[in-house]
Amino acid sequence: MEVVAQVKRITSLLELAVEPIYREAGVTSSEVELLVPLRHTEEPVTAIRLAELLGMTRAGVSKTLAKMERRNLIVRVTNPADRRSSLIKTTVEGNRIVDDVFPRELEAHGNLFAGLGEERRAVLDALDRLAVTMETRLDVAARAVNPPVM
Numbered sequence: 001m002e003v004v005a006q007v008k009r010i011t012s013l014l015e016l017a018v019e020p021i022y023r024e025a026g027v028t029s030s031e032v033e034l035l036v037p038l039r040h041t042e043e044p045v046t047a048i049r050l051a052e053l054l055g056m057t058r059a060g061v062s063k064t065l066a067k068m069e070r071r072n073l074i075v076r077v078t079n080p081a082d083r084r085s086s087l088i089k090t091t092v093e094g095n096r097i098v099d100d101v102f103p104r105e106l107e108a109h110g111n112l113f114a115g116l117g118e119e120r121r122a123v124l125d126a127l128d129r130l131a132v133t134m135e136t137r138l139d140v141a142a143r144a145v146n147p148p149v150m
Helices: 001-026 029-038 045-053 059-072 092-145
Strands: 074-079 082-090
Touching: 001 029, 001 059, 001 092, 029 059, 029 074, 029 082, 029 092, 045 074, 045 082, 059 074, 059 082
Parallel strands: none
Antiparallel strands: 074 082
16 A cells, blocks of 8 residues: 555646646646647547557547547547548647647656656666556456456
């Protein structure tokens, strides 16, 4: 529980640092989480692919995209390769928001980490170890539930 408590504490602090930036821009953290990769992708992507890339649920992505479409932050166009799905891309307004918000978000996060100094590498190594350990354990659990078919 100690590790979980620290991860939640860090997540909350990261969110607190960007909350005023998002509020000023009139966007939510979920919208920014989707807008940034959409802004910087070479080609439009499907909602399913976006959910996979970001580790989000399809339902959550779909709900957020619908709100973003109503606000003219994204557009959906029929996927010529699969007419049952849509390709998503940002609008001029969506691009403007990302171009305004994302650099300020990076600066806010950078300010939080500025005090690490020489310990920065050790912290990154520890966080990487934590992530790899968790991914490995999830992979093991997934294989136990869904063993490979031979």
